[in-house]
Amino acid sequence: MQPYNDHTEKILNAIKIERQANEKKIAVKEDQVELVIFKIGSLTHAFYGADIKEILPYETIAFVPGCPDIIKGIINVRGDIESVLNIHKILQKEESIPTRRSRITIAQSNGIKSGILVDSVEDVISVPTSEIFGSISTLDPGIRYFVDQITLYQGQFVTILDISKLFKKI
Amino acid sequence: MIHSNHETIHRNTFLNIITVNVSSAQLGVNMNQILSIQQFQSSKNDHDQLVYIHNALNLKEKIDYKSPHIFWVKNIAPPIGLILNEPQQIINISIKQIKPLPPIIKKYCIYDAVWGVVANGHEFIVLIDVIRLINGMKYTLNPERA
Secondary structure, three states: OOOOOOHHHHHHHHHHHHHHHHHHHHHOOOOEEEEEEEEEOOEEEEEEHHHEEEEEEOOOOEOOOOOOOOEEEEEEEOOEEEEEEEHHHHOOOOOOOOOOOOEEEEEEEOOEEEEEEEOEEEEEEEEEHHHEEEOOOOOOHHHHOOEEEEEEEOOEEEEEEOHHHHHHHO | OEEOOOOEEOOOOEEEEEEEEEOOEEEEEEHHHEEEEEEOOHHHHOOOOEEEHHHHOOOOOOOOOOOOEEEEEOOOOOOOEEEEOOOOEEEEEEHHHEEOOOHHHHHHOOOOOEEEEEEEOOEEEEEEOHHHHHHHOOOOOOHHHO
């Protein structure tokens, strides 16, 4: 069969190019943000997954004399000593007694690494960027500084805490 | 190898550390900094230059001194004794076993005297330089008058 070079063929080529462009658009996945959903008391918050290196079960945190209240102490993570922050104090929330649901999230941002004790880790999820929204002005003053963005999780608004701001504030 | 003003420290240097429980922490003190240890008796030691460890470390938590002992610190004039609970054990550790404090602790811990940690599983010995502690603190001498 000889290749055509007529008007119809030009139209078919144009359609083909259009379809290919559409296919490419479909193939590109929407950007996703990974979030670690956790609880402090009855409130649900999130950390950016990129900032969380590990989630560890609760273990005894050794007290270090001379540290402010926002530092719970230290733990041994496979031979490395890591500090553990008291996020309840940082967010000006009532402290809770650790339970078997408590977790130590090992966070790293701008070269600083530390554990953060949370009451529970609920989930690790990927959220399309279109479902991440700017913060709202009516947030609790205790956490407003740490929140740039919010999202929805199980139908509820969840504040996303910025680890670099947590580390900066302490 | 670490060079200081006075001595050369090898990575295989060993230290004798005496451990003491303070509140929920286990503290370790380099025996090289201790002149002597004696049991504290308020009637006999009233005239001495003494400071309780909870005052020295400014701890909010109350400490139950079940068997108080005086740790007389070397190289301090006039001599000053730290009152701690009775010593638990003396352990010989290589400096390779000593871990530096995490940067956040280093930055926010108010004492330079807290200088390192020895980890044994989930148990820790927090190392305290008692000479730095005494030189750098605002403490109350003579517990009976405190």
